[in-house]
Amino acid sequence: MPEVAMAESTRLVPSLDLLKGFEAAARHLNFTHAADELFITQSAVSRQIKLLEDRLGVSLFVRQPKGLRLTDQGEQLYRAVSSALRQVNDAMERLARRDEAQPVIVTSTLGFSALWLIPRLVIFQKANPDVEIRISANDRVLNLDRERIDVSIRYCQADAPPPSAVWLFDETLLPVCSPALAEASGKQLREPADLRHHVLLHLYDPDNPSPWMSWRRWLEAFDLTDLKPAGSATFNYFDQVSRAALAGQGVALGRMPLVQDLLQDGSLIAPFPRAVPTGRGYCVVQAGFSRGRPEVDRFVEWIIAETKAATRDPISVVDARKTARKERRRDRPRI
Template sequence: MAPANLRQLPTLDNLKGFVAAARHLSFTKAALELSLSQSAVSRQVQGLEEQLGTALFLRTTRQLRLTPAGELLYRNASDMLARLAAVVDDIASAGQRPRVTVSASIGFSALWLVPRLSDFQGLHPDIGVRLSADNRRVDLEAEDVDVAIRYCTAVNAPAGSLKLFDEVLLPVASPALAASLPAGPALNGANLPSLTLLALEDGSDYPGLRWENWLDPLGLSATQAKGLLQFNHYDQCIAAALAGHGAALGRLPLIRDRLGEGRLVPLAPPRDSADGHGYYLLRAPGGQRPEVARFVAWLQAVATRESSADAIIPDHA
């Protein structure tokens, strides 16, 4: 094919204005797409028609229609611009680091994932991570998410998901609050009137996170507590416990490091969730990119290490 005479080709702006107008059969809609005024698009098309020496549109008071010459140019120009846009995207993306988009609940993100991301970045500095923290269950394909962490029972776990770890719970408080309790650091009838209960109340039905599961076996009621504070995000509940505002139901996978550091102390031995909830990893269909595989492998390795038999669970005093 002979090389094109670039001086004879229309300007790119005029071609873009024409293709947009031809796609919508409207100068107004083309102007909105290109963020231009209607008169600017009209001038682009008029300039193209003058250069080609032929009309590209039939203009009436009610509608815009392509002439045969306009239809021929639109078919070829739209295809050319689409291929040019694809090349530009490929060149631009080649200069960017690969990225993994992760969806997780706000509580899991704040308490577990964010503190550990520096470990992943140290191992894979060439891979970027975009964290989408949301308690809403996202559609991975529709919202361009590579990996999601789901909190659910095994029965409700999505097909193809992998369990990271089980839910394990225990009541916790700050060291200062625990030391001030009249009967020592324990959840019992003698201490309950001195405790404010910190509870998650976000509209979700998670029976295992209810205080009744701990109080009923002891013959106690939340009405006997000093007070009740409710939060719609779990990380707020733990922040209040760290600040000494009361006792929270600690989710061991999410607060293990705070227990290990002595920033929280247990008021009873840990036990598995009464309703069988756990944390599951779900990868988007077709998410086989190398950076996604590396992030998934890292996530599984950390989860296995932290839930292994030799992982430290602080003793209950």
């Protein structure tokens, strides 16, 4: 009978306390840290592990002078228990909050969040006033399930996106600067060789090196490896590079699509439309636990549609320069 079979199959299943104690000890590989997390004593965790090992008839940990190590059997049990506890926790959260409006938590890089995503959020919010969006800008790749993040817009290699990711757009680099700098007397930027008259703004983060975004790579693409600029300034975040370019401090390598809006409104111009692909770009990943939440699905659909529109109607860097000139002429006082 099914009831008898179910009873037989659950005889070996330990209590939830034993499983929680084992999962915490396996995750920390330290009984003391597990005990602190569970608000019990270290000896209580040790007894729980001993009971579990006796019940299963296998050793789950190897005790070493410098700490613990999971045995093969311990690794197998940890994967199963960790997954099961997470599913139980997710189900309980959904049931407990079924009548509450939950925010959609989105993570992306600092540059993408500041320059592309946040300026466009008003479009989504006008169409979805009932949905709260929380932005968690971070240049680290976060584990969505562990951090309880619904959506990630990730920067990655174009040929190696994460599983289940939807590709949004490729990244290209092209020189950008303020309109005033491009037209400075005696320092006009008519062709790439004119960069020798200007300060080049560099992006360099020793904790996260990205040589594909270097001026050297761009100059090599146009056979200008011997070019000597008037000076250099280096920053470790792209939004800092962008601010320096906006302030007229030099010429930056603009990352499309991040500088698209700044080119569109004439705050920056691209003096020569020569873009170099980086082989990287942006994709969107939705956490497994958030699939089926209407508000999260709506946000992901909106991001995909918004990036398609940007790709379908790209800014013409030449037109942007002409537009900026017209705006400056229009704003001059008439005598």
